[in-house]
Amino acid sequence: MSQSDFPPAQLLSMALISVDVVALRLHQGQLQVLTAPATHPKATFPRALPAGRIDPQIDSELEQTALRQITQLTSAEPSWLEQVETIGNNHRDSRGWSLTVVYFALLRGEPEKDLGEAEWLDIGIQTTACHDPQLPDLAYDHQSLLLTAIERLCSKVQYSTLPLYLLPEVFTLSEIRDVFNCILGKSPPMRSIRNRFVGGNILEDTGEKRYGSNRPASIYRMKECDCAQLFNRLYQTTQ
Amino acid sequence: MSQSDFPPAQLLSMALISVDVVALRLHQGQLQVLTAPATHPKATFPRALPAGRIDPQIDSELEQTALRQITQLTSAEPSWLEQVETIGNNHRDSRGWSLTVVYFALLRGEPEKDLGEAEWLDIGIQTTACHDPQLPDLAYDHQSLLLTAIERLCSKVQYSTLPLYLLPEVFTLSEIRDVFNCILGKSPPMRSIRNRFVGGNILEDTGEKRYGSNRPASIYRMKECDCAQLFNRLYQTTQ
DNA sequence: CGAATAGTGTCTATAAGACAATATGCC
DNA sequence: GGCATATTGTCTTATAGACACTATTCG
Numbered sequence: 001m002s003q004s005d006f007p008p009a010q011l012l013s014m015a016l017i018s019v020d021v022v023a024l025r026l027h028q029g030q031l032q033v034l035t036a037p038a039t040h041p042k043a044t045f046p047r048a049l050p051a052g053r054i055d056p057q058i059d060s061e062l063e064q065t066a067l068r069q070i071t072q073l074t075s076a077e078p079s080w081l082e083q084v085e086t087i088g089n090n091h092r093d094s095r096g097w098s099l100t101v102v103y104f105a106l107l108r109g110e111p112e113k114d115l116g117e118a119e120w121l122d123i124g125i126q127t128t129a130c131h132d133p134q135l136p137d138l139a140y141d142h143q144s145l146l147l148t149a150i151e152r153l154c155s156k157v158q159y160s161t162l163p164l165y166l167l168p169e170v171f172t173l174s175e176i177r178d179v180f181n182c183i184l185g186k187s188p189p190m191r192s193i194r195n196r197f198v199g200g201n202i203l204e205d206t207g208e209k210r211y212g213s214n215r216p217a218s219i220y221r222m223k224e225c226d227c228a229q230l231f232n233r234l235y236q237t238t239q
Numbered sequence: 240m241s242q243s244d245f246p247p248a249q250l251l252s253m254a255l256i257s258v259d260v261v262a263l264r265l266h267q268g269q270l271q272v273l274t275a276p277a278t279h280p281k282a283t284f285p286r287a288l289p290a291g292r293i294d295p296q297i298d299s300e301l302e303q304t305a306l307r308q309i310t311q312l313t314s315a316e317p318s319w320l321e322q323v324e325t326i327g328n329n330h331r332d333s334r335g336w337s338l339t340v341v342y343f344a345l346l347r348g349e350p351e352k353d354l355g356e357a358e359w360l361d362i363g364i365q366t367t368a369c370h371d372p373q374l375p376d377l378a379y380d381h382q383s384l385l386l387t388a389i390e391r392l393c394s395k396v397q398y399s400t401l402p403l404y405l406l407p408e409v410f411t412l413s414e415i416r417d418v419f420n421c422i423l424g425k426s427p428p429m430r431s432i433r434n435r436f437v438g439g440n441i442l443e444d445t446g447e448k449r450y451g452s453n454r455p456a457s458i459y460r461m462k463e464c465d466c467a468q469l470f471n472r473l474y475q476t477t478q
Numbered sequence: 479c480g481a482a483t484a485g486t487g488t489c490t491a492t493a494a495g496a497c498a499a500t501a502t503g504c505c
Numbered sequence: 506g507g508c509a510t511a512t513t514g515t516c517t518t519a520t521a522g523a524c525a526c527t528a529t530t531c532g
Contacts, residue, residue, distance in 0.1 A: 012293040014253040017327075017338060054251040054327070056336055062327030086325040086340050088256075088293070088301030097295055099256060099338065101325050174511080192494050194512080199493090214510035215502040232478070234471035236494065236519085413484080431521050433485075438520095453483035454529035475492085475521065 015088070016098035019065045020051040020142065022149035023078065023105040025120065026166045027112070031182050032120040033146060034073060034107075038139035047119060048139040049146065051100075066103035073118035080106035080165040080228070084149050092141065104149045106165040123150065125185040157183055158235050160228045161202055172210050172217035173197070180238060188235040196231060254327070255337035258304045259290040259381065261388035262317065262344040264359065265405045266351070270421050271359040272385060273312055273346075277378035286358060287378040288385065290339075305342035312357035319345035319404040319467070323388055331380065343388045345404040362389065364424040396422055397474050399467045400441055411449050411456035412436070419477060427474040435470060 023034035038048035050069040059065045063081065070078055081103060088099040114120075123146075124134035133150055135143050156162045163179040164171075173194055180187035187193075197203050197220075204223050209216035262273035277287035289308040298304045302320065309317055320342060327338040353359075362385075363373035372389050374382050395401045402418040403410070412433055419426035426432070436442050436459075443462050448455035 011291075012295050013255055015256050015293065016252055017254050017256070052250075054254065054336055056251050056329060060329050062325065062338070065327075083324060085322060086301065088304075088340065090295060090299050097293060099301070099340075101327065101338075172511090189495060189497090190511080191496080191513090195493070209503090211503070212510075213504045214508075215504095215512080217511055231493095232473040232475070233493065233520095236471065239471070411484090428522060428524090429485080430523080434520070448530095450530070451483075452531045453481075454485080454531095456484055470520095472493095472520065 012097055016093055016095060017101070018051050018053055018098070019062065019069060019101050019103065020049045020145055021066050021069045021103045021105055022049060022084070022146055023070050023074075023107060024123075024149070024153065024166070025076075025107040025112075026109045026179060026182055027120060029178065029182055031123040031125070033123055033136065034070070035119050035121050035136075035138065036073060037117050040139070043139035045137040045139045047121065047136070049142045062101060063103070066101075066105070070105055070107075073115055074107070075113040075115065076107050076110060078105040079108050080104075080162065084145075084152060087145075100145075102145050102149065104152060106162070108168050109166060110168055125183065154184060156228075158238055159233065160230050161197075161222070162228050164202075164222050165228065170206055170208070170219050170221050172219055174217060184238045186238055188237050192235060192237075200229075200231070202229060251336055255332055255334060256340070257290050257292055257337070258301065258308060258340050258342065259288045259384055260305050260308045260342045260344055261288060261323070261385055262309050262313075262346060263362075263388070263392065263405070264315075264346040265348045265418060265421055266359060268417065268421055270362040270364070272362055272375065273309070274358050274360050274375075274377065275312060276356050279378070282378035284376040284378045286360065286375070288381045301340060302342070305340075305344070309344055309346075312354055313346070314352040314354065315346050315349060317344040318347050319343075319401065323384075323391060326384075339384075341384050341388065343391060345401070347407050348405060349407055364422065393423060395467075397477055398472065399469050400436075400461070401467050403441075403461050404467065409445055409447070409458050409460050411458055413456060423477045425477055427476050431474060431476075439468075439470070441468060 025032050034050060035047040036050045038046055050073055052065065052069050054065050055068065058068065066081060067078070084102040084104045086099060086101045088097070090097045092098055092100070121136035123136065135146050135150070137143065138146060153162070157180065163176055166179050167175055173190065176193050176197060177187045177190060202223060203220040206219045206221050208219040210219055264271050273289055274286040275289045277285055289312055291304065291308050293304050294307065297307065305320060306317070323341040323343045325338060325340045327336070329336045331337055331339070360375035362375065374385050374389070376382065377385060392401070396419065402415055405418050406414055412429065415432050415436060416426045416429060441462060442459040445458045445460050447458040449458055
């Protein structure tokens with residue numbers, strides 16, 4: 001904040017700052033997290049979340065720093081980006097006080113065009129107890145950051161249009177059900193998904209059909225809207 | 240983050256950091272926000288949110304910094320404290336890149352014991368459209384931080400036990416209704432409040448009664464629990 | 479008793495869930 | 506036709522809301 005002058009010497013006006021990103025996608029029925037190599041010699045595991053520092057030449061907002069961590073690793077544009085939390089303390093970095101701003105991104109399951117060091121790691125869902133996902137090993141405390149982001153995802157898919165942000169631009173209703181299954185290990189009945197998304201006027205029918213060895217499915221698209229819409233109930237079957 | 244060495248010179252590893260707090264209470268049927276004097280000479284208004292910097296002698300976690308901003312101004316212990324967002328950019332502080340971590344606190348409506356410079360300012364609710372509260376003038380961009388916190392409050396009271404954190408340790412059901420009225424300008428019917436809070440086994444009946452010039456009301460207390468409990472629906476009448 | 483507020487009973491409205499029934503493509 | 510999946514119909518359930526009715530205290 002700018003309201004006070006430089007504080008007296010015993011107060012800390014500056015600290016190490018980094019931005020970490022949990023970028024998730026659905027790939028072949030599997031929830032995956034984007035990782036980068038863990039470069040620090042003390043790293044306990046070889047992979048870590050994409051992370052970096054503010055580049056004052058490029059970034060004018062924190063969100064741009066987060067976005068840059070993703071675009072350095074994959075050419076896909078995130079369909080969703082939000083801040084999760086800021087962790088700040090004096091024991092996370094051996095050099096002293098540090099802050100990490102954690103962002104949460106979703107990418108559409110499109111043909112991937114990853115760059116250099118990127119690697120997507122699977123996130124397993126315990127179908128018996130979806131509250132305990134099997135997370136890949138990550139360096140530093142990144143597994144716990146991942147857990148926080150996954151918990152937000154699990155919560156938010158149940159009362160918002162967030163599931164649509166993991167799908168391609170166009171999709172069928174069954175694919176929405178698949179998103180729930182991949183994330184939570186279970187899904188609301190198609191009846192409920194249909195009532196909420198079609199009945200709620202969230203989707204636009206493209207008029208196209210997806211053909212398979214069965215009755216073709218209508219292909220939908222999200223209606224124009226700036227951000228995820230919220231419903232006023234949770235699904236019960238996914239809890 | 241600790242995983243990378245000091246970044247190359249063009250990257251910013253440090254930035255100005257402050258912690259701002261939106262501390263709210265209910266006082267005589269009025270939602271109020273805790274303010275401190277705005278000390279900066281360029282301040283546009285005389286009052287500002289409590290804000291400060293990390294004190295490395297005292298704080299080991301960011302939350303402690305937030306808590307300290309409150310306890311410097313009032314002797315009451317917050318009943319609720321959560322992080323709202325972190326704002327980071329290069330134009331908020333004239334000195335360059337800065338980060339502000341914003342916290343959101345609730346205080347129980349107890350006899351106040353404010354210290355020195357503290358002042359509580361009223362927050363008006365437009366009963367016609369509760370989406371547009373009348374916020375007091377605050378220095379810097381603090382009015383917009385306040386707005387974000389108020390929006391979170393308005394949202395969260397509708398699907399959690401958060402209303403209870405603005406009440407004293409013991410309270411009647413009518414006082415829960417009053418919380419809704421103060422915050423949103425309207426309230427769910429008593430029937431719905433009763434079903435949710437009493438039927439949901441959230442409250443403990445103290446056995447005591449509050450007497451007035453009418454039928455006495457049962458006095459309740461929150462049941463033991465670490466954090467606010469969530470319901471799986473929003474009230475409809477408060478939207 | 480009357481005023482005032484607390485609390486209950488009961489019917490309606492809404493949206494989710496269960497599940498049977500029907501539709502429509504491919505083979 | 507038979508299979509597989511999509512879609513619809515309809516009944517049930519859970520919880521909020523409306524509102525009338527009863528309960529209990531004070532003055």
